[in-house]
Amino acid sequence: MENKKSERSGKVLFTKYTRGESINKAVSMKRDDILLEIKESKLRGRGGAGFPTSTKWMLTAAARSEDKYVVCNADEGEPGTFKDRVLLLEYPELVFDGMVIAGYVIGAKEGIVYLRGEYEYMLFPLLDYIQGMRDDNLLGKNICGKEGFDFEISIRLGNGAYVCGEETALIESLEGHRGEARNRPPFPVTTGFMGKPTVVNNVETLACVAKIVEKGGEWFKQHGTDKSTGSKLFSISGDCKKPGVYELPWGTTINELLKIVEAENTKAVQVGGASGVCLNKTQFDRQLAYEDAATGGSIIIFNENRNMLHVLKNFMEFFVEESCGQCTPCRIGNTKLLEGVRMIESGNFTFAYINQLKELGKTMQVASKCGLGQSSPNPFISILDNFKDEILNKGNGGTNGR
Amino acid sequence: MLLVEKNAMTEEIEALVEQFGKQRSSLLKILHEIQKKHRHIPDFAQQEIARLLDIHPVEVYSVISFYAFLNTEPKGRNIVRVCQSITCDLQGKQAVCNAIEREIGCKFGETSKDKKFHLEFANCLGLCDISPAMAVNEKVYTNLTPEKAVQILNQVK
Numbered sequence: 348m349e350n351k352k353s354e355r356s357g358k359v360l361f362t363k364y365t366r367g368e369s370i371n372k373a374v375s376m377k378r379d380d381i382l383l384e385i386k387e388s389k390l391r392g393r394g395g396a397g398f399p400t401s402t403k404w405m406l407t408a409a410a411r412s413e414d415k416y417v418v419c420n421a422d423e424g425e426p427g428t429f430k431d432r433v434l435l436l437e438y439p440e441l442v443f444d445g446m447v448i449a450g451y452v453i454g455a456k457e458g459i460v461y462l463r464g465e466y467e468y469m470l471f472p473l474l475d476y477i478q479g480m481r482d483d484n485l486l487g488k489n490i491c492g493k494e495g496f497d498f499e500i501s502i503r504l505g506n507g508a509y510v511c512g513e514e515t516a517l518i519e520s521l522e523g524h525r526g527e528a529r530n531r532p533p534f535p536v537t538t539g540f541m542g543k544p545t546v547v548n549n550v551e552t553l554a555c556v557a558k559i560v561e562k563g564g565e566w567f568k569q570h571g572t573d574k575s576t577g578s579k580l581f582s583i584s585g586d587c588k589k590p591g592v593y594e595l596p597w598g599t600t601i602n603e604l605l606k607i608v609e610a611e612n613t614k615a616v617q618v619g620g621a622s623g624v625c626l627n628k629t630q631f632d633r634q635l636a637y638e639d640a641a642t643g644g645s646i647i648i649f650n651e652n653r654n655m656l657h658v659l660k661n662f663m664e665f666f667v668e669e670s671c672g673q674c675t676p677c678r679i680g681n682t683k684l685l686e687g688v689r690m691i692e693s694g695n696f697t698f699a700y701i702n703q704l705k706e707l708g709k710t711m712q713v714a715s716k717c718g719l720g721q722s723s724p725n726p727f728i729s730i731l732d733n734f735k736d737e738i739l740n741k742g743n744g745g746t747n748g749r
Numbered sequence: 750m751l752l753v754e755k756n757a758m759t760e761e762i763e764a765l766v767e768q769f770g771k772q773r774s775s776l777l778k779i780l781h782e783i784q785k786k787h788r789h790i791p792d793f794a795q796q797e798i799a800r801l802l803d804i805h806p807v808e809v810y811s812v813i814s815f816y817a818f819l820n821t822e823p824k825g826r827n828i829v830r831v832c833q834s835i836t837c838d839l840q841g842k843q844a845v846c847n848a849i850e851r852e853i854g855c856k857f858g859e860t861s862k863d864k865k866f867h868l869e870f871a872n873c874l875g876l877c878d879i880s881p882a883m884a885v886n887e888k889v890y891t892n893l894t895p896e897k898a899v900q901i902l903n904q905v906k
């Protein structure tokens with residue numbers, strides 16, 4: 348895979364950084380001061396849910412336990428998402444420095460990277476990289492000369508299950524079980540890996556931490572919007588001339604983004620991967636930010652020639668396959684929604700039944716046990732609402748406008 | 750399985766338990782190694798892993814059945830996974846699959862007669878910007894065309 352680091356540019360992450368810089372700075376600071384700096388930055392988790400990072404870390408730092416863990420969530424499996432791949436391959440210094448800082452702040456001695464099995468080709472380069480950190484005393488004992496600060500990082504490979512990106516399913520998997528989400532509470536901050544306090548953070552979140560410690564929370568906050576600070580890495584794919592990973596300020600509108608990647612005749616934009624929502628032309632002035640169109644960074648572009656029912660079917664097949672099957676709303680619900688899509692495809696549907704399925708989707712959003720079932724109805728509802736004419740009216744049953 | 754094969758398998762698992770530690774959290778690491786080497790996890794291996802980790806064999810089977818990359822029956826020597834998720838689909842994954850099926854002589858979901866290849870679909874491989882994409886064992890290939898995909902498979906041993 349091509350390394351495009353030299354071509355990348357950005358304001359926060361895709362900037363100059365020397366390995367170890369912020370670890371060196373961190374160990375000269377008090378733990379509480381680092382927490383305050385992160386609080387000041389208003390950093391929110393980049394894995395999708397957007398939970399404030401400082402709150403998560405404070406809870407784990409406050410938990411009493413001999414053993415604590417830092418987990419880097421590199422299970423990146425949401426269709427249309429590949430930014431963590433780029434960070435791990437081209438900017439490991441930010442990600443791993445962020446992990447070490449997390450260990451320092453919460454008082455953990457062990458960090459684990461949960462790397463999706465599909466990224467196994469990165470394993471040896473990353474292990475080499477970690478060895479280099481050990482050689483430079485950025486890992487191991489008394490890191491950077493800080494008496495008593497010991498931290499090690501290991502890498503665990505996933506085995507091809509999307510749901511293992513969900514933090515409690517991930518922990519189950521680390522412990523050697525099926526990747527089935529746990530009931531919460533208790534949350535991983537108090538009861539995580541091996542029942543010990545655990546911070547689980549996305550790759551990009553940890554990378555942000557390294558920059559915040561280097562340059563300060565105030566600096567970080569200058570980028571983005573009031574509620575969505577810093578920048579965001581967007582994974583952009585689909586119908587455009589320049590797909591790839593872009594660092595853009597939060598608050599960028601979809602129209603602006605389409606221009607940057609040279610997309611033409613765009614009909615639809617899926618924001619947030621398969622479990623996100625699909626927007627039509629009338630919504631392209633919306634901002635990508637927690638306060639408007641929130642996203643873990645996946646943007647999939649569809650042009651005028653695409654069949655949106657086909658797109659929806661692809662998404663629903665994904666969820667039927669990836670549901671862990673533990674709870675009924677998700678296991679049965681996704682099957683029913685997919686069945687509905689097939690009915691529309693064959694022209695064998697009633698509006699009354701489709702509306703019932705949308706209601707079922709809303710029930711799934713509240714009744715499912717984890718984020719998979721809570722968000723899998725999003726494309727179903729948004730595509731049928733936003734592309735109603737194409738799918739349900741023009742199609743006239745059977746032909747679907749083709 | 751022949752007795753010598755069984756003994757070799759037991760030794761292999763003992764070594765892995767030694768390496769990763771005799772605890773439940775080692776289970777997936779051990780399964781991963783066995784899968785990688787043998788391209789499946791035979792019944793006998795499941796029993797031995799259960800015995801050496803002191804858990805029930807059903808537990809081992811239950812974990813294997815959960816994960817897409819682990820299987821209990823031999824597939825082929827090389828596992829080909831073509832991404833079927835949306836971006837690869839838009840970029841022409843179907844033509845790539847058709848070409849592979851024609852050339853290898855079996856359908857997706859099947860193993861070729863000579864057991865050299867097993868074809869299956871994968872969900873998003875995280876390579877959407879350089880799609881269509883596929884993985885052959887641990888290696889990934891991007892920007893596929895039907896011709897390129899076939900050439901890649903022809904070079905696999």
Ligand SMILES: Cc1cc2nc3c(=O)[nH]c(=O)nc-3n(C[C@H](O)[C@H](O)[C@H](O)COP(=O)(O)O)c2cc1C
Binds near residue numbers: 392393420552
């Ligand atoms: C089905 C599902 C899959 C997920 N996959 C990922 C993932 O691949 N990477 C990730 O960082 N978070 C993923 N998450 C979110 C995690 O549960 C968790 O919120 C996140 O790792 C927390 O890190 P952050 O606060 O830094 O974002 C997923 C959630 C769900 C429900």
Ligand code: SF4
Binds near residue numbers: 510528720721
């Ligand atoms: S919502 Fe779906 S994936 Fe999550 S626990 Fe329930 S069945 Fe499993």
Ligand code: FES
Binds near residue numbers: 426837881
């Ligand atoms: S959709 Fe195929 S790699 Fe992402």
